[in-house]
Structures are given as structure tokens and as C-alpha cells.
Amino acid sequence: MHRLILSLLATIGLLTSCNLYPGSDARTDTLDMVSTLYDDQIDFKSMQTYALYDDVVPIVEDGSTPNFTITAEIKNTILSSIEANLAAYGWQKVDTTDNPDLIFGSGITVTVNTNIYQSFPIYGWGYPYYGYTVSSYPVGNLIIVALDHKDRDTVTNVAPTVWFGLIQGPLTGGVSDPMGRLDRDISQAFEQSTYLNLNP
Amino acid sequence: MKNLILISAFVASLSLKSFGQGNEFIVTWNFGIPTAPLSDIVSKTSLQGWAFEYRRAMTKTLSVGGSVGLNVFHQEHDKYTWHFDDFAITAHDWRFAHVVPLTVNAHFNPLRNMQTPWQVFAGAGMGATYVNEEIWAGIYSFRQEMWGFHFYPEVGVRYVMSNQTALLLSTQFMTVLSGHYTGENLHYWNVRLGFSFGTHRSE
Numbered sequence: 001m002h003r004l005i006l007s008l009l010a011t012i013g014l015l016t017s018c019n020l021y022p023g024s025d026a027r028t029d030t031l032d033m034v035s036t037l038y039d040d041q042i043d044f045k046s047m048q049t050y051a052l053y054d055d056v057v058p059i060v061e062d063g064s065t066p067n068f069t070i071t072a073e074i075k076n077t078i079l080s081s082i083e084a085n086l087a088a089y090g091w092q093k094v095d096t097t098d099n100p101d102l103i104f105g106s107g108i109t110v111t112v113n114t115n116i117y118q119s120f121p122i123y124g125w126g127y128p129y130y131g132y133t134v135s136s137y138p139v140g141n142l143i144i145v146a147l148d149h150k151d152r153d154t155v156t157n158v159a160p161t162v163w164f165g166l167i168q169g170p171l172t173g174g175v176s177d178p179m180g181r182l183d184r185d186i187s188q189a190f191e192q193s194t195y196l197n198l199n200p
Numbered sequence: 201m202k203n204l205i206l207i208s209a210f211v212a213s214l215s216l217k218s219f220g221q222g223n224e225f226i227v228t229w230n231f232g233i234p235t236a237p238l239s240d241i242v243s244k245t246s247l248q249g250w251a252f253e254y255r256r257a258m259t260k261t262l263s264v265g266g267s268v269g270l271n272v273f274h275q276e277h278d279k280y281t282w283h284f285d286d287f288a289i290t291a292h293d294w295r296f297a298h299v300v301p302l303t304v305n306a307h308f309n310p311l312r313n314m315q316t317p318w319q320v321f322a323g324a325g326m327g328a329t330y331v332n333e334e335i336w337a338g339i340y341s342f343r344q345e346m347w348g349f350h351f352y353p354e355v356g357v358r359y360v361m362s363n364q365t366a367l368l369l370s371t372q373f374m375t376v377l378s379g380h381y382t383g384e385n386l387h388y389w390n391v392r393l394g395f396s397f398g399t400h401r402s403e
Contacts, residue, residue: 030292033338037287113339139339170339192281192288 029181032169034188039162042148044195047101049094050086051149052079059109059143068110077179078106078186082144085190090198096149103147103159110171111139142167142182144189163196165189222257224265226368228394232271232299235387237380241273241333242295248272251392255307264306267325271390273297280337291338299388301350301374303327309358319358325372326351331379331386344381351375358396366396 056075058066082104083093094100114136144165152159167185175181190196230249234242251269258264274296281290305325312319329350334343356370372390379386 031339033289033291033340035287035289040286168339188279188290192283192290 028170028172028175032167032181032185034185034192035166035168036189036193037164038193038195039160042162044162045198047091048198049092049098049100050102050104050146051094051096051098051100052082053096053103053105054079057105057107059107059141066110068108070108073179074108074182077182078142081183081186082106085187086196089190089196091196100149102162103149104144105147106142106144109141109143111141112136113139113170138171140169140171142185144186163193165193222263222398224253224255224257224263224396224398226253226255226267226394226396227251228253228269228368228370228392230269230271231391231393232273233389233391234273234297235389237382237384238273238297238386238388241335242275242297244273244275246271246273248274249390251394253305255305255398257312261309261312262306263309264304266327267301267303267305269301269303269390271297271299271388273299273388289337291340293338294334294336296332296334296336298330298332299374299376299379299386300330301327301376302329303350303352305354307354317360319360319366321356321358321370323354323356324352325354329376329379331376333381346379348376348379348386350377350379352390356392364397368392368394368396 056070056078058068058070060066086093086104091102096103114134117133117135142165144167145161146163147159148162149159165186167182167189169181169185228251230246230251232246232249234244234246249269249271251267253265253267253269255263255265274294276292276294278292279290280293281288303325304327305323307321307323309319309321327350329348330345331348332343332345334341352372352374354370354372356368358369359367361367370392372392374386374388374390376386378384
């Protein structure tokens with residue numbers, strides 16, 4: 001009887017003591033987030049062609065220099081992934097001079113996420129106070145936009161954005177295949193944008 | 201959490217008193233089965249729950265008491281996409297709901313005055329509940345915690361092994377008013393399996 005009771009208590013204690021929160025063993029790339037936004041008034045299926053701006057620009061404040069480097073490998077991975085996903089959706093790539101329906105462009109910026117944890121009250125000499133733990137880490141942000149070239153203002157040459165993709169992920173820890181991670185996330189952006197699929 | 205431990209210790213300490221006429225101390229392993237709207241966040245059954253309960257017989261068949269418990273609902277998605285009107289978000293997510301009910305209850309056990317090992321009982325409880333709902337998605341987390349009023353009906357069966365010990369299996373349907381982050385009432389089935397220590401047959 002005592003053995004059964006102890007077993008029950010041990011089971012309860014074991015199950016309820018399990019730490020279910022993502023801890024330090026969570027892989028960096030599992031924290032990636034892919035967001036997409038589009039103009040639902042646009043009929044993408046009436047379009048066919050796109051042009052792709054052949055550079056990935058660093059996005060920084062006016063006048064400042066970026067504190068990160070976009071290597072040729074990163075640039076090639078991003079551009080080829082965008083191309084491959086659009087080709088799979090039936091889009092035809094043309095030059096900007098061929099009056100495409102859409103123009104795709106991409107850019108990267110790095111931000112810093114700061115977490116502030118308030119701990120339980122600390123009782124020492126004098127009035128109790130709350131302790132705080134502050135941690136921060138860099139986050140990479142890849143932005144992909146699609147501009148409606150045929151709806152541009154012919155005077156200012158400004159075209160409206162009809163599709164926007166944002167890929168965010170922490171730039172900490174060792175990722176075994178960073179280019180594969182980029183490609184997967186870009187593919188996810190198109191996978192959740194089925195309205196871009198021109199195939200019947 | 202510190203308050204929860206203190207309350208649990210208090211309830212557990214009641215068991216240290218001798219089991220006089222009609223006193224009962226119950227410890228259970230709880231399984232939580234979420235229903236809407238809680239299942240919109242976590243649809244997976246929780247195996248991580250427990251409760252400590254004390255009952256005192258007021259008559260041969262009626263008892264009143266109190267309990268403290270915990271249910272931890274948890275679910276993880278490798279990749280989950282939220283679709284809204286014109287935008288979508290995909291991330292690896294972890295979802296949690298912690299429910300800590302503090303309850304006063306009453307139970308009716310019609311077979312307690314009979315020499316039968318199987319005793320069915322029915323009851324109800326109400327009290328205050330702490331609810332913490334969290335979603336961790338990518339590098340972001342969202343959290344909502346609140347205190348609310350809860351109530352439940354309960355039916356169960358007890359297998360009396362001796363005058364002082366019994367196995368217990370029961371089901372409650374928990375309702376926490378405005379316990380969900382949307383403001384809706386939070387519901388779940390709470391299946392309890394455990395041991396009861398005390399007087400299980402009336403004199």
C-alpha cells in the first residue's frame with residue numbers, strides 16, 4: 001500500500017516538475033518567424049511576369065554605416081531562393097526594362113531584442129525591492145517586397161507595395177546550415193502566400 | 201508559487217491529524233481534457249495535474265471540504281501558421297495554460313453507510329482560480345494571467361480497500377468565469393485518479 005502511494009506521489013512529482021518551456025537547448029533556427037502581408041485587392045492571377053532587383057541591400061538609418069556584412073553567399077542564397085519559389089508558382093522572370101507586372105526587392109537589417117525579467121521580491125536590509133534580469137541578443141530581419149510596377153506613379157516612379165515578407169531569427173549560437181535555414185524560411189514565406197500561385 | 205506551496209502544505213498538514221470520524225484526505229493525479237475555447241490554444245490532454253483535498257463528514261452521507269490543485273496544459277508545434285485577413289505568420293510555437301483552482305466543495309455519498317466496497321458519490325465545488333495562458337512563438341511570447349471564479353459538478357466512484365483507505369476515480373467539469381484571454385469562460389474536463397485516506401464507512 002505504501003509503495004502504491006509513494007509511486008503515485010512520485011509520478012505526480014515527476015510529471016509536474018518537467019520543464020516544458022524552451023530552454024537553452026532549443027535550436028536557434030526553431031525561433032525563426034515568417035510573416036507575410038499582401039494587398040487583398042490585387043488580382044495576382046492576372047499577372048505573369050516579375051523582375052528581381054539583383055542586390056540585397058543593408059537597411060540602416062540615413063547616414064549611418066551598417067555594422068553587419070551581407071556576404072556574396074547570403075545574397076546568392078536569397079536571390080536564388082526567391083527565383084526558385086516564384087518559378088514554382090508559375091512566374092516568368094524578365095528584366096526591369098521589359099515592363100514586368102511586379103518588381104521584387106530584398107533587404108536586411110539587424111535589430112536587438114531585449115528581455116527584462118522581474119524576479120520575486122528581494123528582502124534584504126531595508127525595504128524589499130524587485131530584482132531584474134536583463135538579456136539581449138541580435139535578431140536578423142530579411143525583408144522581401146513586391147511592387148506593382150504597372151501601377152507606379154509615372155512622375156515620381158514610386159510603385160505601391162502589394163506583397164511584403166518579413167523573416168526574423170536570432171543571430172546567436174551555431175546553426176549547422178545557415179544557408180539552408182535562409183532557403184527554408186524564404187520558401188515558407190511563399191508557401192503561406194498561395195495567392196501568388198499562378199498555376200491552375 | 202510560494203503561496204501555492206504554503207496552501208498545499210496546509211491542506212496536507214490536515215492529514216497529520218488523526219483520521220477521526222468522517223475525516224478524509226485525498227491526493228489525486230489529475231488529467232485535464234481541454235474543451236473550447238481552451239482547446240483553441242491547447243488541444244492536447246494534460247497528464248500533468250494533481251490535487252490535495254480534505255473532506256469532513258457532516259452527516260452519514262454528506263461531507264464538505266476544500267482542495268488545491270494544478271493542471272498544466274502544454275502543446276508544441278514544429279511549425280504553425282496563423283492566417284488572418286491579409287497576413288499570415290508561421291513560427292515554431294510552445295503553448296501553455298496553467299490552472300490553479302482553490303476550492304470549497306461538498307459531496308454526497310449515499311453508499312457510505314453500507315458495507316459495500318464500491319461507493320459512488322456526487323458533488324460540487326466552487327472557488328477562486330489562477331489562470332496563466334502563454335504562447336511562445338518564434339522570438340516573441342504572449343502571456344495573460346488572471347484570477348477568476350470557478351465552479352464544477354463532480355461524479356465519481358470510490359473503491360474502499362479498508363476502513364481507512366480507498367481508491368478514487370472521479371470527473372469534474374470545470375468552468376472558470378472569464379478565464380480565457382478572450383474574456384470567454386474557460387472549460388475543461390478534470391479526471392482524477394487517486395487515494396483517499398480516512399473513514400470510508402459510517403459507524
